Amino acid sequence: MDHALLLEWTLKSLILLLVLLGGFAYLTLYERKALARIQVRIGPNRAGPWGILQPVADGIKLIFKEEFTPASADKLLFFLAPLITVVPALVIAAVVPWGPPVEIFGRRVTLQVADLNVGVLYVMAIASISVYGIVLAGWASNNKYAMLGGMRSSAQMISYELALGLAFVTAILLADSMQLSEIVAAQRNVWFVVLQPVGAAIFLIATLAEVNRAPFDMPEAEQELTAGYHTEYSGMKFALFFMAEYDKMIVVSALAASLFFGGYWGPGVERFPWLGLVYMAIKVIILLFGMIWVRATLPRIRYDRLMSLGWKVLFPLALAVAFITALGILLEQLWLVPLLSLLSAFLTSLLVTRALWRKVYA
Numbered sequence: 001m002d003h004a005l006l007l008e009w010t011l012k013s014l015i016l017l018l019v020l021l022g023g024f025a026y027l028t029l030y031e032r033k034a035l036a037r038i039q040v041r042i043g044p045n046r047a048g049p050w051g052i053l054q055p056v057a058d059g060i061k062l063i064f065k066e067e068f069t070p071a072s073a074d075k076l077l078f079f080l081a082p083l084i085t086v087v088p089a090l091v092i093a094a095v096v097p098w099g100p101p102v103e104i105f106g107r108r109v110t111l112q113v114a115d116l117n118v119g120v121l122y123v124m125a126i127a128s129i130s131v132y133g134i135v136l137a138g139w140a141s142n143n144k145y146a147m148l149g150g151m152r153s154s155a156q157m158i159s160y161e162l163a164l165g166l167a168f169v170t171a172i173l174l175a176d177s178m179q180l181s182e183i184v185a186a187q188r189n190v191w192f193v194v195l196q197p198v199g200a201a202i203f204l205i206a207t208l209a210e211v212n213r214a215p216f217d218m219p220e221a222e223q224e225l226t227a228g229y230h231t232e233y234s235g236m237k238f239a240l241f242f243m244a245e246y247d248k249m250i251v252v253s254a255l256a257a258s259l260f261f262g263g264y265w266g267p268g269v270e271r272f273p274w275l276g277l278v279y280m281a282i283k284v285i286i287l288l289f290g291m292i293w294v295r296a297t298l299p300r301i302r303y304d305r306l307m308s309l310g311w312k313v314l315f316p317l318a319l320a321v322a323f324i325t326a327l328g329i330l331l332e333q334l335w336l337v338p339l340l341s342l343l344s345a346f347l348t349s350l351l352v353t354r355a356l357w358r359k360v361y362a
Contacts, residue, residue, distance in 0.1 A: 027288065035292060086241070093250075093251050094114050098280050100273045101273065124164075134149075166315075167259075174186065187265060192260045211252060213249070
């Protein structure tokens with residue numbers, strides 16, 4: 001047994017967990033500051049210089065906050081549901097290539113915990129598990145509002161996972177691989193968002209729905225369901241649901257960067273590999289700001305329109321994008337179409353305009 005390899009895996013796993021936990025805490029501050037700036041107000045500025053200790057204050061408050069468990073709740077499932085929700089959000093990050101291989105103490109180290117040759121399948125499989133925690137939270141609470149929120153979340157995730165899976169297929173076809181490190185390597189010269197911008201847009205929209213972010217936050221709609229599936233949760237159990245949502249935001253942003261925005265590639269990475277971490281962090285921060293900007297800008301979509309968008313627009317559009325991408329690659333190999341982007345972008349733009357107009361806003 002290679003003890004050095006075991007130590008490498010252990011250290012990378014611990015560093016990744018610490019980064020995600022710290023990222024969760026300060027992503028809440030980033031969101032509150034960004035929302036305040038967009039809405040022309042101050043935002044958190046009391047706890048520490050410029051409010052940088054606000055996440056620490058929030059964490060201490062949640063740790064000491066009294067937890068309540070409904071008398072008629074299923075105690076075991078009520079306790080397990082937050083764990084089932086948060087663990088997949090952390091585990092998915094294991095296959096994300098955060099940077100190129102680097103040299104440490106004469107040893108070549110990859111900046112990802114596991115470089116699986118079926119990394120995309122791993123991501124899809126693990127991402128599907130988190131819905132069980134949300135549904136169990138609603139059912140175990142023995143509360144009608146929580147149960148409705150859990151059912152809404154399961155329906156929403158099933159609806160948008162189809163389009164999300166087909167968006168993955170687009171990147172797989174362009175890279176000719178299911179290995180995330182090879183998908184990133186294939187974007188060394190041109191990002192996939194340039195070749196297939198509509199596929200990237202579908203991926204970004206579907207991930208918003210997957211993580212229950214506005215305007216797709218129907219599972220926790222305050223006007224109708226109080227707080228949805230976590231209505232009965234408080235203290236650290238609520239914090240775990242909160243952590244799952246924000247860690248999933250970080251992970252899906254990293255996946256979007258890896259699949260469509262070149263991953264860790266940027267000027268000077270070949271000469272200075274550690275720069276890859278910086279480029280990846282910048283791309284993730286920009287994509288996170290996009291999620292925050294959408295929340296600040298768009299109102300919550302009506303539930304019937306949310307389902308219509310998933311089934312009548314995104315799913316058939318994603319099918320069309322996957323088909324056009326495969327056809328474009330085939331024609332390009334036959335030297336009939338030198339530029340895949342021209343064909344795919346033009347046709348899919350026509351499709352999305354027509355579909356959105358007739359199916360959602362008609």
